[in-house]
Amino acid sequence: MMSALYALWAGSFGSWYAFTSGTLVRAVPLMLTGLGVAVAFRAGVFNIGAEGQLLAGAVAATAVGLHGSGMLGPATLPVALVAGALAGAAWAGIAAVLRVRFGVLEVISTLMLNFVAADLVSYLVRGPLQEPLHIYPQSSSIPAIARLPQFGPATRLHWGIVIAVVLVFVVAWELAHTAAGFRVRAVGANPSAAWATGRVPVSRVTTRAFLFSGLLAGLAGAIEVTGVTYALYENLSPGYGFTAIAVAILAGLQPLGVLPSALVFAGLESGATAMQRDAGVPAAWASVVEAGLILAVVGVIALRARARSAAANGGPP
Amino acid sequence: MSALESVLAAMIRTATPLLLAGLGELVTERAGVINIGLEGAVICGALAATVAAPPLGVAGGYLSALVAGAAVGVLMATFVVVLRADQIISGTAVALLGLGLTGALYHDIYGAGGVALTVPTSRSFDIPVLSGVPVLGPALFQQPLMSYMAFLLAPALAWFLYRTHAGLSLRAVGEAPHAARAAGVAVDRFRVGAIIFGSALGGAAGGVLVLAQSGTFAEGMSAGRGFIAIAIVALGRWTPTGVLVASLVFGFATAMQYVVQALGWPLRYELVLTLPYVLTLVALVLAPRGAAPAYLARTD
Numbered sequence: 001m002m003s004a005l006y007a008l009w010a011g012s013f014g015s016w017y018a019f020t021s022g023t024l025v026r027a028v029p030l031m032l033t034g035l036g037v038a039v040a041f042r043a044g045v046f047n048i049g050a051e052g053q054l055l056a057g058a059v060a061a062t063a064v065g066l067h068g069s070g071m072l073g074p075a076t077l078p079v080a081l082v083a084g085a086l087a088g089a090a091w092a093g094i095a096a097v098l099r100v101r102f103g104v105l106e107v108i109s110t111l112m113l114n115f116v117a118a119d120l121v122s123y124l125v126r127g128p129l130q131e132p133l134h135i136y137p138q139s140s141s142i143p144a145i146a147r148l149p150q151f152g153p154a155t156r157l158h159w160g161i162v163i164a165v166v167l168v169f170v171v172a173w174e175l176a177h178t179a180a181g182f183r184v185r186a187v188g189a190n191p192s193a194a195w196a197t198g199r200v201p202v203s204r205v206t207t208r209a210f211l212f213s214g215l216l217a218g219l220a221g222a223i224e225v226t227g228v229t230y231a232l233y234e235n236l237s238p239g240y241g242f243t244a245i246a247v248a249i250l251a252g253l254q255p256l257g258v259l260p261s262a263l264v265f266a267g268l269e270s271g272a273t274a275m276q277r278d279a280g281v282p283a284a285w286a287s288v289v290e291a292g293l294i295l296a297v298v299g300v301i302a303l304r305a306r307a308r309s310a311a312a313n314g315g316p317p
Numbered sequence: 318m319s320a321l322e323s324v325l326a327a328m329i330r331t332a333t334p335l336l337l338a339g340l341g342e343l344v345t346e347r348a349g350v351i352n353i354g355l356e357g358a359v360i361c362g363a364l365a366a367t368v369a370a371p372p373l374g375v376a377g378g379y380l381s382a383l384v385a386g387a388a389v390g391v392l393m394a395t396f397v398v399v400l401r402a403d404q405i406i407s408g409t410a411v412a413l414l415g416l417g418l419t420g421a422l423y424h425d426i427y428g429a430g431g432v433a434l435t436v437p438t439s440r441s442f443d444i445p446v447l448s449g450v451p452v453l454g455p456a457l458f459q460q461p462l463m464s465y466m467a468f469l470l471a472p473a474l475a476w477f478l479y480r481t482h483a484g485l486s487l488r489a490v491g492e493a494p495h496a497a498r499a500a501g502v503a504v505d506r507f508r509v510g511a512i513i514f515g516s517a518l519g520g521a522a523g524g525v526l527v528l529a530q531s532g533t534f535a536e537g538m539s540a541g542r543g544f545i546a547i548a549i550v551a552l553g554r555w556t557p558t559g560v561l562v563a564s565l566v567f568g569f570a571t572a573m574q575y576v577v578q579a580l581g582w583p584l585r586y587e588l589v590l591t592l593p594y595v596l597t598l599v600a601l602v603l604a605p606r607g608a609a610p611a612y613l614a615r616t617d
Contacts, residue, residue, distance in 0.1 A: 046405050046614075048405065048409065094598075098598065098601065098602060102601070104598075104601040104602065105351075105609065105613065105614060107351060107353070107405055107614060108351075108547060108548065108551050108601065109598060109601065111544055111547060111548070112594040112597055112598055113594075113598075114544075115541065115544075115545075115548075115591070115594045116591045116595065119587050119588070119590045119591040119594075120587070120588075122587040122590075123585045123587035123588050123591075126585065126587065127585055127587075242409065242413070245406065245409050246409075246410070246413070249406055282421045282423075282424035282425065284416075284417045284418075284419075284420030284421040284424065284536065285417065285421045286417070287413050287414070287416060287418075287420070287421075288414060288417040288418050288421060290413060290417070291411070291413040291414035291417060292414070294406065294409070294410035294413070295396065295410045295411075295414070298400075298402045298403065298406050298407055298410065299396065299400055299402060301402070302396070302400040302401055302402040302403075303400065305401070306400070306401065
């Protein structure tokens with residue numbers, strides 16, 4: 001037990017190397033996807049398709065990185081990141097259109113699109129994007145010019161962390177202090193009331209929040225390819241898009257809360273790998289802890305809401 | 318076996334667990350609850366079958382799978398119905414919990430390597446006369462008993478939903494819970510029952526994966542079947558017959574990948590695998606409003 005906890009600690013926060021190259025590297029995609037899920041949920045959009053949107057971003061960034069560097073030169077990296085973000089938004093856009101135009105529940109459509117994206121990646125790494133020798137189901141490595149620089153030779157941490165943290169602060173400010181942010185909060189809190197004011201275009205706000213969350217997930221995929229894997233392959237994401245939901249919930253759907261929340265989950269998953277390797281305790285326990293954390297938060301929120309409505313209904317006249 | 322026979326057999330084989338989980342999810346969704354935690358029920362059912370079948374036999378394995386699935390359903394119902402927590406978030410957590418817990422327990426029970434574990438499996442049950450029909454016979458009528466039961470469950474559920482008083486109440490709970498409550502229907506009790514029933518069938522689907530197909534357990538072997546069941550219910554437009562057809566469609570697409578590979582068609586099977594999902598999205602677009610239960614995924 002103690003040796004397992006020690007291994008968990010050593011593999012996550014216990015050393016500078018583990019913290020920067022393990023936990024922080026994992027936290028980058030969790031911050032971005034978690035931020036996207038938080039914004040979507042705040043707008044009343046149940047986007048559980050961050051995983052598929054992340055893969056769409058990874059595909060676009062890989063394609064740009066592999067085929068665009070000759071023409072684009074040093075612009076390859078920014079173009080790859082933008083292409084990834086746009087691909088993620090487009091992938092979310094399918095579900096957004098289905099919801100706004102056809103009334104299709106986004107829970108179902110985004111779930112479908114996760115499967116489609118995973119199958120498409122399997123196809124691409126055995127077809128059009130496969131490495132030239134056609135042996136391994138993965139793409140070639142993108143050239144150095146298309147890669148995010150790292151913070152030095154002793155760490156795997158790359159500049160994606162800066163992009164992620166800056167975006168968290170920008171979104172936090174936007175949501176709290178701008179008219180667009182207010183509309184998102186209004187639509188999420190009570191869509192019919194927001195609609196009744198006549199000043200909030202509800203379906204447009206919903207669509208934008210949906211696209212924006214896809215944009216962030218797509219960017220996460222692009223950063224993962226340009227900063228960590230340098231190539232496209234199946235299982236590129238160990239379920240970042242699903243952990244993102246846990247990250248957003250533990251953050252209380254607050255953008256700034258995403259920073260510590262992503263660190264907790266990244267540390268847990270990073271440490272769990274070390275725990276399995278060094279102490280023989282299965283890494284799957286980390287998922288159990290994650291699920292327990294979400295259920296605890298959800299349960300507390302539900303109990304509080306219950307107490308509030310009981311007070312509203314049964315309080316003294 | 319001819320190519321056609323093996324496609325048909327593979328189609329039924331893949332469709333069986335999907336049909337069980339899909340019918341379970343259908344009942345849950347008709348009560349207005351979308352159970353994303355079904356994936357957790359499937360994998361828990363698979364592990365329970367793996368643990369129970371060696372000492373108790375195949376029937377004991379199936380029974381344990383049902384119970385394990387139902388237990389996952391109790392957890393889901395506690396959060397969604399008793400606590401009135403959000404269905405989607407609770408379901409995601411329950412799925413994660415099931416996947417994590419089974420992975421961890423499997424490691425702890427059978428060791429890190431996961432010894433070459435084999436579990437007794439159900440033999441195929443040949444239906445006299447019919448199994449002798451060329452081509453169709455071996456594929457359709459030489460299946461494990463559970464396959465026949467899954468396919469008979471669809472008409473049974475259709476009868477329950479559309480011909481019984483309880484079925485009517487269940488549908489009312491999913492369409493208009495307030496009206497149902499006013500009419501004296503115990504809304505919460507129906508929801509709890511529907512979640513537990515659906516999850517138990519999810520567990521049975523996990524049992525089929527182990528006891529009728531692979532004969533062993535692997536971490537994450539549910540492979541998204543609980544999520545696919547949600548697609549199947551949508552593709553089947555929330556009716557038992559529709560769910561039956563939809564699970565065959567998904568089974569067919571999976572079976573097609575073997576054909577594509579065997580015949581060397583210039584078509585990647587990964588693309589074939591996307592077809593049922595795309596078809597589901599198209600079906601959702603074409604479905605008339607009102608095909609889905611009006612209160613699906615809403616907390617009242």
